[in-house]
Amino acid sequence: MVNKVEKLKINYKTLEEFKKFKEYGHQELSMLEDLEANIVENDSDSPFYGLYFGDKLVARMSLYQVKKQFDRYFEPPQDYLELWKLEVLPNYQGKGYGKALVEFAKSYGLPIKTNPRVKSQDFWDKMGFTPVHYDVERDRGENPLVWYPAGVTEQVQ
Numbered sequence: 001m002v003n004k005v006e007k008l009k010i011n012y013k014t015l016e017e018f019k020k021f022k023e024y025g026h027q028e029l030s031m032l033e034d035l036e037a038n039i040v041e042n043d044s045d046s047p048f049y050g051l052y053f054g055d056k057l058v059a060r061m062s063l064y065q066v067k068k069q070f071d072r073y074f075e076p077p078q079d080y081l082e083l084w085k086l087e088v089l090p091n092y093q094g095k096g097y098g099k100a101l102v103e104f105a106k107s108y109g110l111p112i113k114t115n116p117r118v119k120s121q122d123f124w125d126k127m128g129f130t131p132v133h134y135d136v137e138r139d140r141g142e143n144p145l146v147w148y149p150a151g152v153t154e155q156v157q
């Protein structure tokens with residue numbers, strides 16, 4: 001059974017758990033540095049959400065709300081969610097964790113944009129995400145996938 005999605009706190013335990021994920025990079029390192037330098041407080045909010053199995057973090061994603069004034073994807077222009085770093089640890093894949101995180105993001109009722117990793121296309125298909133018409137200047141080599149809530153369509157560039 002899949003547990004409740006939790007907003008992750010920035011603390012040493014979370015940052016230690018992040019090391020098990022493949023996409024461990026600048027964002028995680030800079031959170032660790034900020035914690036060590038007391039720039040952020042222990043247990044302050046991070047942009048990450050996660051699912052635990054017992055006390056082990058087994059799935060996570062980052063969600064960031066982009067303001068309407070910067071929206072170049074949706075019609076009518078509006079605040080939307082940028083979803084990235086969705087990842088489920090190998091032994092826990094195919095058990096509904098990925099879906100639970102995406103459904104949590106959808107529950108805000110805002111459009112969602114993501115830039116999927118290779119080979120996850122079928123998963124995003126199932127989650128109802130579709131490609132946008134590629135715009136070289138806007139998308140710059142990304143292949144964004146989006147999810148539209150009712151009443152929202154693609155912004156024509």
Ligand SMILES: CC(C)(COP(=O)(O)OP(=O)(O)OC[C@H]1O[C@@H](n2cnc3c(N)ncnc32)[C@H](O)[C@@H]1OP(=O)(O)O)[C@@H](O)C(=O)NCCC(=O)NCCS
Nearest residue numbers: 086087088093094095096097098099100119120122123126
């Ligand atoms: C892609 C990823 C986020 C999906 O999360 P997950 O927890 O494994 O997926 P879920 O169990 O929530 O699956 C939700 C649905 O998508 C389907 N699905 C999941 N991964 C899939 C895949 N790679 N191909 C096809 N369908 C997939 C499931 O069958 C399920 O369908 P259902 O609702 O009809 O039962 C996760 O597997 C992951 O982090 N993978 C890392 C590596 C990667 O990107 N792999 C891609 C395949 S190589």
